[in-house]
Amino acid sequence: xxxxxxxxxxxxxxxxxxxxxxxxxxxxxxxxxxxxxxxxxxxxxxxxxxxxxxxxxxxxxxxxxxxxxxxxxxxxxxxxxxxxxxxxxxxxxxxxxxxxxxxxxxxxxxxxxxxxxxxxxxxxxxxxxxxxxxxxxxxxxxxxxxxxxxxxxxxxxxxxxxxxxxxxxxxxxxxxxxxxxxxxxxxxxxxxxxxxxxxxxxxxxxxxxxxxxxxxxxxxxxxxxxxxxxxxxxxxxxxxxxxxxxxxxxxxxxxxxxxxxxxxxxxxxxxxxxxxxxxxxxxxxxxxxxxxxxxxxxxxxxxxxxxxxxxxxxxxxxxxxxxxxxxxxxxxxxxxxxxxxxxxxxxxxxxxxxxxxxxxxxxxxxxxxxxxxxxxxxxxxxxxxx
Numbered sequence: 006x007x008x009x010x011x012x013x014x015x016x017x018x019x020x021x022x023x024x025x026x027x028x029x030x031x032x033x034x035x036x037x038x039x040x041x042x043x044x045x046x047x048x049x050x051x052x053x054x055x056x057x058x059x060x061x062x063x064x065x066x067x068x069x070x071x072x073x074x075x076x077x078x079x080x081x082x083x084x085x086x087x088x089x090x091x092x093x094x095x096x097x098x099x100x101x102x103x104x105x106x107x108x109x110x111x112x113x114x115x116x117x118x119x120x121x122x123x124x125x126x127x128x129x130x131x132x133x134x135x136x137x138x139x140x141x142x143x144x145x146x147x148x149x150x151x152x153x154x155x156x157x158x159x160x161x162x163x164x165x166x167x168x169x170x171x172x173x174x175x176x177x178x179x180x181x182x183x184x185x186x187x188x189x190x191x192x193x194x195x196x197x198x199x200x201x202x203x204x205x206x207x208x209x210x211x212x213x214x215x216x217x218x219x220x221x222x223x224x225x226x227x228x229x230x231x232x233x234x235x236x237x238x239x240x241x242x243x244x245x246x247x248x249x250x251x252x253x254x255x256x257x258x259x260x261x262x263x264x265x266x267x268x269x270x271x272x273x274x275x276x277x278x279x280x281x282x283x284x285x286x287x288x289x290x291x292x293x294x295x296x297x298x299x300x301x302x303x304x305x306x307x308x309x310x311x312x313x314x315x316x317x318x319x320x321x322x323x324x325x326x327x328x329x330x331x332x333x334x335x336x337x338x339x340x341x342x343x344x345x346x347x348x349x350x351x352x353x354x355x356x357x358x359x360x361x362x363x364x365x366x367x368x369x370x371x372x373x374x375x376x377x378x379x380x381x382x383x384x385x386x387x388x389x390x391x
Contacts (some may be wrong), residue, residue: 045188053322060329069361113324116299129300137197138168139289162286222295222367229270297374
């Protein structure tokens with residue numbers, strides 16, 4: 006039974022005002038260009054960038070071949086020092102660490118776009134099927150033609166766009182609603198998972214092994230070619246997301262009010278959907294369908310910034326920091342377990358040969374994302390009854 010409390014609306018408005026205190030936007034000018042930002046959002050973005058830089062630096066130092074920080078600096082800026090140190094820093098660790106930042110940022114922005122469009126915190130591209138569609142497109146290219154990185158990226162974007170079209174057509178009856186979009190997306194994800202499994206059974210053993218590892222979501226073995234492809238895509242897509250941020254905030258107000266403010270709702274929604282799919286498509290092509298980053302990053306950013314709506318910039322920075330932390334944890338998990346087993350014998354679960362192994366980053370994000378999702382559902386229990 007729903008409980009009615011006098012003044013509940015005023016109390017909720019007061020709570021929102023308290024939460025939003027100190028987040029009033031300020032206007033900044035750079036020549037003839039002006040934009041508005043929230044001070045707390047700017048601080049969160051700055052802290053996130055510093056944290057990402059720290060995580061990248063630590064990732065360059067630790068590993069099977071430890072490299073001291075001064076040696077890392079010499080290898081990075083001058084290309085001098087021990088030959089092994091230069092190789093591990095510049096050719097092995099730096100591409101993977103940079104790719105973690107780029108992929109995490111793309112997934113964070115993509116998740117922010119879809120959660121804002123649907124006004125549903127669960128409507129991230131990995132939940133509603135777009136990541137699975139991008140994976141299917143990439144697998145078709147890998148299995149059929151064994152394509153290059155650019156061809157795999159093109160296939161991933163095409164698969165994501167086609168899946169987005171199918172999901173939105175199925176969910177658009179009577180208007181696109183968040184709950185319907187999530188439920189249909191879950192069904193499409195399950196179907197595409199079966200398609201991906203079938204494609205693997207029809208491929209060669211080598212292609213199937215490579216595609217299976219890639220499907221988990223991994224940064225292991227990535228080279229500068231993947232970084233360059235991702236960087237070129239983001240140079241185009243991230244400025245477009247920043248320019249369309251105002252339209253996204255208008256859509257959060259509802260279709261009728263956004264239309265009343267002069268926005269072409271259908272055109273804006275279509276453009277933003279294509280942009281979000283392109284972002285998750287290039288991320289999937291570069292690192293595989295890494296789960297939960299696009300789901301968690303916008304919500305964590307919203308809790309940190311306490312600003313109205315979802316901040317695209319904050320979500321991107323948070324996504325970059327999250328995936329960088331998961332990448333570092335994945336690389337050092339077995340080494341940490343081995344160190345712990347040396348000191349506590351009954352906790353010895355990793356033998357000497359496994360200590361230098363690297364866990365795919367998708368496994369780490371899946372575990373952490375599942376815990377985060379359980380916490381969100383637990384913290385919001387009973388809200389539907391109020």
